[in-house]
Amino acid sequence: MGDSLGHLWSGFGVALSLKNLGLCLIGCLWGTVVGVLPGLGPLAGMALLLPLTFGLDPAGAVIMLAGIFYGAMYGGSTTSILLRVPGEAASIVTCIDGHEMAKNGRGGAALTIAALGSFVGGTLSIVGLMLAAPMLAEAMLKVGPAAEAVLMAMALTVVAFVSSGPPIKTALMILVGLALGTVGLDQLTASPRFMFGSLELVDGLSFVALAIGLFGISELLMSLDERLSARPKTPTLAELAPTRAELAEAAPAVLRGSGIGFVFGLVPGVSHIVSTFVSYALEKRLSKTPERFGKGAVAGLAGPETANNATTGAAMIPLLVLGIPAIPATAILLSALMVHNVQPGPLLLVERPDVFWGLVASMYVGNAILVLLNVPLVGVFVSLLRTPMAYLAPAVMAICVIGVFSVKASGFDLAVMAAAGVAGYLLRKFGYDVAPLLLAMVIGDRMEVGFRRALTISQGDYGVFLRGEAVQAFLGVLALVLALSLGAKLLGYRRG
Amino acid sequence: MAGGPRARMWAGDAAVGLVLAAGGLVYWWMAQSLAPGTAAAPGPGAFPRFLGLAIAVAGTGCAARAWLARDAETVAWAEPRALASAAALAAACLAFETLGFLATFGAFLSFQFRLLSDLGTARALAAGAGATGALWLVFEYLLGVGLPAGPWGF
Incomplete structure (x- = not known):
């Protein structure tokens, strides 16, 4: 603990430098904007600015990208509350009671409660990240290739089971993602695989092009199907203050939401979305007045909104300590780190403490920036919603093209992005979630390498994937997560 | 809808x-x-x-x-505006390196504004040219992203 505080102090030295503070501010503001705008979420927002981080040092790059990540979580609540339009998927539950509060004339108070809950949830999850990451990193140093392969397979299995769609559809997306991840030179033998003689594919398909296509472009195409007709009313400063009774109702929900968000944030997949539904179901179950849920219950807003933001710190643990992006947005952070030759994993804390602790400290700073800026600036963000999609969508598409092109100046990557955009549009139309595809593509090569190395070391003994303390620990975690997921689904069914 | x-x-x-x-x-x-x-x-x-x-x-x-x-x-499954928009994007991606940023995106954005908004052709062309110029200024000039030039040098 003492060590962690000492490192955190040095982390604040990195985060509070004028340059990194500015990058954090830019990230938070841009994140809020993409969270507010329907059609853009944290992943597209981060992917768009990724090329701009190439000229920065690694700490500055991840500080800015992480700011976009948690800024988008904050921003998503604004449209949910004022318009009943979730800026991103994790804000769907916020719509239910948040918008009802707005209809009852308590929109300003709802925005403040959401911002305060987000701040508390975000901050508590960073404390958890700070305490858990060093211990987990030390344990992970003893893990061999067999356990690493099991860990990756476990992450993908969990994604298939906790996803909101049918497991077989998610499994299909995971398998397609794994197949896309095999394109390029084989990591162990340098044999070309599925390259069709193209040098453009030596390093595999561009993750950025696929991410922007599957999420950004497909979302923009989807948004052309719909038109926003509502004009949100901007709350005045006086309307932003919650009453004492509202704060008293929100406080325990915020604490419970922090815990739920942190636990679910550790689970790869769509954990930030699932956590909001679990928090809502729990608050409704614990409430003395469950009939108020759906009609503007403060706890129904505060719990899920807090849980949503509490996943951000927890989602950094698998990324930074295990090298596994728990959700697609953290896969962009992984890309940014790897572009700067920083390998996330158990050695990150030893080899690049400036990056790890600078990021942790910047998250404290960023959460404070967001709560200080977002509430007074809510009118500015709401005015963004008045920009018609007819102008916004083409401009964002143009920025997507520039963003992908600026990574490698490759026209081939642009073709990949356009194809991925159309594929993502059609897949989503017919109920296929594309997030697991992207996660599988990112971690597939490590799973394959671990699998092949383990078999080579054990001379073909498949039992190596069942033996050893680490392997058994991962299998135990898998069983626990699946049981929790089943429990959460049962709780959801019972409470509607 | x-x-x-x-x-x-x-x-x-x-x-x-x-x-x-x-x-x-x-x-x-x-x-x-x-x-x-x-x-x-x-x-x-x-x-x-x-x-x-x-x-x-x-x-x-x-x-x-x-x-x-x-x-x-x-x-x-095939909303006409979304399909036309996707086709225009694909064409812009293919033409980007050959025709350069300014010509490709001048045409792309003008087409999109005409397709998606209620602007007439002349206004859509003007809006497309203006938006392309603004993007070029931000990315090429302010952020230093190397955008491709066309065969006519811009």
Whole structure:
């Protein structure tokens, strides 16, 4: 603990430098904007600015990208509350009671409660990240290739089971993602695989092009199907203050939401979305007045909104300590780190403490920036919603093209992005979630390498994937997560 | 709401499953040219061979699941504006390096504004040119992103 505080102090030295503070501010503001705008979420927002981080040092790059990540979580609540339009998927539950509060004339108070809950949830999850990451990193140093392969397979299995769609559809997306991840030179033998003689594919398909296509472009195409007709009313400063009774109702929900968000944030997949539904179901179950849920219950807003933001710190643990992006947005952070030759994993804390602790400290700073800026600036963000999609969508598409092109100046990557955009549009139309595809593509090569190395070391003994303390620990975690997921689904069914 | 042709949700769902299953079989067939190795030393073809078959099975499973649960729900699968917008984007991506940023995006943005907004042709052209110029200033001039020039030097 003492060590962690000492490192955190040095982390604040990195985060509070004028340059990194500015990058954090830019990230938070841009994140809020993409969270507010329907059609853009944290992943597209981060992917768009990724090329701009190439000229920065690694700490500055991840500080800015992480700011976009948690800024988008904050921003998503604004449209949910004022318009009943979730800026991103994790804000769907916020719509239910948040918008009802707005209809009852308590929109300003709802925005403040959401911002305060987000701040508390975000901050508590960073404390958890700070305490858990060093211990987990030390344990992970003893893990061999067999356990690493099991860990990756476990992450993908969990994604298939906790996803909101049918497991077989998610499994299909995971398998397609794994197949896309095999394109390029084989990591162990340098044999070309599925390259069709193209040098453009030596390093595999561009993750950025696929991410922007599957999420950004497909979302923009989807948004052309719909038109926003509502004009949100901007709350005045006086309307932003919650009453004492509202704060008293929100406080325990915020604490419970922090815990739920942190636990679910550790689970790869769509954990930030699932956590909001679990928090809502729990608050409704614990409430003395469950009939108020759906009609503007403060706890129904505060719990899920807090849980949503509490996943951000927890989602950094698998990324930074295990090298596994728990959700697609953290896969962009992984890309940014790897572009700067920083390998996330158990050695990150030893080899690049400036990056790890600078990021942790910047998250404290960023959460404070967001709560200080977002509430007074809510009118500015709401005015963004008045920009018609007819102008916004083409401009964002143009920025997507520039963003992908600026990574490698490759026209081939642009073709990949356009194809991925159309594929993502059609897949989503017919109920296929594309997030697991992207996660599988990112971690597939490590799973394959671990699998092949383990078999080579054990001379073909498949039992190596069942033996050893680490392997058994991962299998135990898998069983626990699946049981929790089943429990959460049962709780959801019972409470509607 | 969305216009354009509508498809039965289950039919589209099944079609996606079958297309991916077929893709899995093609992938598996292509993986035959990669060395599978042995159990003690798996080669670069081992994982793709497994994946190809697994995709074929899962894709068929998704198609069968959709067919068994077929209901009356429909979905607009090809909203005309979205399709036209996607086609314009694909064309812009292909022309980007050859024609350069200014010409490609001047045309792309003008087309999109004409397609999506209620601007007339002349206003859409002006808006497209203005937006392209603004993007060029921000990315080429302020942020230093190297945007391609066309055959006429800009």
